[in-house]
Amino acid sequence: MLTAPVRQLGESERRAVERLLDLDPYAGAQVAERVAARGLAWWRAEGRVLGYGSRRQLESVCWLGGNLTPVLATRQATAAFADLLAGEDRICSSIVGRADAVLELWDRLCDTWGPARDVRPNQPLLVTEAMPTVPADPHVRLVRGAELDLLFPAAVAMYTEEVGVSPLAEDAGRGYRRRVTDLIRANRAYARFVDGRVVFKAELAVVTRHTAQIQGVWVAPEWRGRGIATAAMAAVVRDALHRVAPTVSLYVNDFNQPARRVYERCGFRPVGTLATVLF
Template sequence: MLTMPVRQLGEAERGAVERILDHDPIGGAQVAERVATHGLSWWRADGRIYGYGSRRHLESLCWFGGHLTPVLASPSAVAAFADMILGEERGCSSIVGRADAVLGLWERLVPYWGAARDVRPHQPLLVADAPPAVSADPGVRLVRPDEIDLLFPAAVAMYTEEVGVSPMGDDRGRGYRRRINELVRSRRAYARVLNGEVVFKAELAVVTRHTAQVQGVWVAPHWRGRGLAAAAMAAVVRDSLRRVAPTVSLYVNGHNERARRVYARCGFRPAGEFATILF
């Protein structure tokens, strides 16, 4: 029997939640951004946040919305979160976070939720806090709002290649286009454009006071292997450190050796390991 059951957290416990998130500012960045933006009132956010631990000593968190994300989840917390989630219909498109907690959750959930579309158990989490030694590509810049139509096909190509399904979906991509529009207008989307074509792109998908998390890194297929990526990423890292946050972070599939070499050249160092379960 669990001595410390899981409970849904509300705005009155925001201080305790923020303290947990500050203990893992890189691994918990996705949840931290949502809490900073929407607070803990469930009717304002697009998900719920659950806590594990006594009311005087919160130990672990779990975000349950479009994604399922554990934060600082010990083995006992993972077991408790799994027991709670079993009573919920799966509405999330992925489980993502620190690998030990994500894989622990999935081990307990798979008999009830069924097979995943893809399991990515080894995704190094990387962080940089100083400008890269690599020279930055001066052609990489923020995408302008009038260039969304130019960026959108590249974003769709990246998503389809990385996730394995198209983001166009049943709504013909309207939701995904809104997300790209939001990133562009908040000055979080970068690209290199040559002759009217996006040949490199990347976004700051998550921004907190601790880190800017890069996602959506993509090089046009016919430009790969030509030395574009390192200088382009260096430009993203330099601008992000100067303008957005004190660190830049990302996670990458372990088998993607080419990308990992690029990130190492740009000054990224290990900060743990993520895992992602895709549905």
């Protein structure tokens, strides 16, 4: 029997939500960024924040928008979120968050929301607050606005390789192009260019007062195995720590051993495990 109902949270509970998100600053970073930028009003936030617990003691939250992200979700909270969501049509393209909550949610929702295109149950969540000891690639820099057309094909290639579908399949890629444009304008997109082509790229996809979360790391296929990734990542981490946030975080598929070795060389340490369900 559930001891507390799930409810949609509003702006009056923003402080309580922010306090909760501060307790899990890395796994909850994407939700924290959205709340900081848009608040909790559903019509402004482009998603809903569901809460579990009494008004005096909020225990867990769950972001529902383009993705579904539980934060600090106990088994009781996960069950309550799943009971509510099972009665709704799926609108999210993924479920992502701490592995225990994500996999429990999926176990409860798979009969009504399935099938999934892919389930990635073990994605180490990594963090560093120290400048890398390895040399940084001096050629890795922030992408300029005029270089959007050079970066965009690399971003599409990375997305397609990582997610398994092309971002051009929906709305001919207009939404994804806007996203890449926004990252460039915010000085959150990095690349190394050789002869006018991108050979390495990465973005600070999420930025909060606690962390800058790197996503979209990609090396051009013909440049893989040459050892450029470690120095390139070191350049990104150095700039992010110097200019953006007190820590840098990311998550990686457990089977991607080359990437995990790069991140270890750059000083990242594990702080948990995420999971992702892709639709």
